[in-house]
Amino acid sequence: MSTTINPYDIIPKYYQLANILRQKILAGEWPPRTPIPSERVLESQYNISRTTIRQAIDYLEKQGFIYREHGRGTFVSPQKLQKGIQELTSFSEDMLRRGIQPGQIIQSIERLTPSEEVLQRLELPPDAKVLRVERIRLGDNIPIGLQTSFLKLAENQTITREDLDATGSLYRILQEKYNIIPTEADETLEVTLATPYEASLLQIKPGAPLLLNERLLYNQNREPVEFVKILYRGDRYRYLIRLTK
Amino acid sequence: MSTTINPYDIIPKYYQLANILRQKILAGEWPPRTPIPSERVLESQYNISRTTIRQAIDYLEKQGFIYREHGRGTFVSPQKLQKGIQELTSFSEDMLRRGIQPGQIIQSIERLTPSEEVLQRLELPPDAKVLRVERIRLGDNIPIGLQTSFLKLAENQTITREDLDATGSLYRILQEKYNIIPTEADETLEVTLATPYEASLLQIKPGAPLLLNERLLYNQNREPVEFVKILYRGDRYRYLIRLTK
DNA sequence: GTTGTCATGTGGTCACTACCAGTTAATATT
DNA sequence: AATATTAACTGGTAGTGACCACATGACAAC
DSSP states (O other): OOOOOOTTSSSOHHHHHHHHHHHHHHTTSSOTTOBOOOHHHHHHHHTOOHHHHHHHHHHHHHTTSEEEETTTEEEEOOOTTHHHHHHHHSHHHHHHHHHTOSSOEEEEEEEEOOOHHHHHHTTOOTTOOEEEEEEEEEETTEEEEEEEEEEOOOTTOOOOHHHHHHHSOHHHHHHHHHOOOOOEEEEEEEEEEOOHHHHHHHTSOTTOEEEEEEEEEEOTTSOEEEEEEEEEETTSOOEEEEEEO | OOOOOOGGGOOOHHHHHHHHHHHHHHTTSSOTTOBOOOHHHHHHHHTOOHHHHHHHHHHHHHTTSEEEETTTEEEEOOHHHHHHHHHHHSHHHHHHHHHTOSSOEEEEEEEEOOOHHHHHHTTOOTTOOEEEEEEEEEETTEEEEEEEEEEOOOTTOOOOHHHHHHHSOHHHHHHHHHOOOOOEEEEEEEEEEOOHHHHHHHTSOTTOEEEEEEEEEEOTTSOEEEEEEEEEETTTOOEEEEEEO
16 A cells, blocks of 8 residues: 655645544554554654654644653554544534435525524624525434524525535535635534424424534634534434543 | 752743733733734744744634634634633533532442443443442532443542532542543433433433433543443533534 | 663654745736 | 736745653663
8 A cells, every 4th residue: 555645745744644644543553542653753754854743643633533642652542432533523524424414305495584593693683684404314214303504695605406416515515615614613402302393304203302403603714604403313313522631 | 049850840932922922812902803913923023933933823723712814814713702612622621610510419429340331431341340429410409410420440549428528529539639630531412211210310200301411531541530421301401512623 | 679870762842944825905007 | 997917925834953851661779
């Protein structure tokens, strides 16, 4: 296999290196708690300066794949919850993962004036209009979630059903079409009971317990851009988090 | 002056600079969304190399005080997000916040061999013993949660009811008494239904929806030290998260 | 055996240098 | 007036070199 760094690529070296190292960890080549090669070794091994090596390691550390111990070395993190961790530590990766789950059905896309609660969350005036996207999330062809997104978009910005069909991901559309990059989010999780309408869509009984996930997304400038409500079937969903520091 | 040798009091430059900048932000000298001095300006202003300047800015960015825009500058984060960030980015503070909620009642403290699931989570052999702490969490004198903690402790390490009464927080006891510092945690959240036993303790009806929060805490060396299960009444609890980057 | 010293390997900090990449506003061009 | 160009900012990436702080094991001294 090739693990060579390509210096002429547009992708930063530290990022390429981080991917190589991450791959070795995920492939099991470096089991949890084993030390990865020291910074000096990596330096000569890949012919990359220590500055860049450390930048890559910083990146992986922030993502939770490795941890450092001063004077001892850098080690692979134990990945108890393996899949969950990898996907959830990187916010954008998490967004991507959630957005491109297969089997999504778009329910409706429309521009309207939302409830006062939503207006307030998005820091909008009372008469503002937003784009609402409703869809059902499927897993193994069984409904597991009901998602409603409220997007703050300018007059000339639109998202069509074709956009969504093409990429499947709202986040990717926002990013590629309008250069809106979500960088941060506030979330709440709570328990609710299914209304008859929700129950019929989720194929459960009215009054069945649901996990309500509300999420407020911010762009690069810390302005709220999207408010999302997701109702998950209580019997088919589990929420993973990782707290650090 | 002092003959005491204290090699630990060397505060890194980047850390000192970060504190200076943070102070200006908190004091309101630099209001939200205003650009802080550019890296080149700070370089000559403080006679610190750009490497170190960037290290300080990295640190403040990670803490959520500022955000960068390539080609434009580095700006103070809007006030609005700041409090939340400080509270939730620091894991120990978050733990503290959760641990010292008033009105806790200690149900029982005992040393026993837990279920296989718990042993596995704590990476212990089949015959190992752990300390179990059960308690009910109250809010306004109404039960809102049922908490069970499983602590991995050495034979000579004990936690008494007096310890808990004194500080109220398991985390503080671990830290002060045995120098165990929780640095990371994996969490899951899911919905369950109350058993008759749980229902009676939480003063709800059997079968009522609950929010089950499981948390695995790691120490400085990434070894699991505590496994916590908390059952929250679905009608009285809301879970807050903050995702970044 | 126990203790202390020390060489060596590890990550942590810092300076100096160079160039790349995105943004903006002044300026020249049409 | 509208458009294109450019210069002068901004942060981002990368290399080199040096020294500090911590951890550990080999080994000498007791």
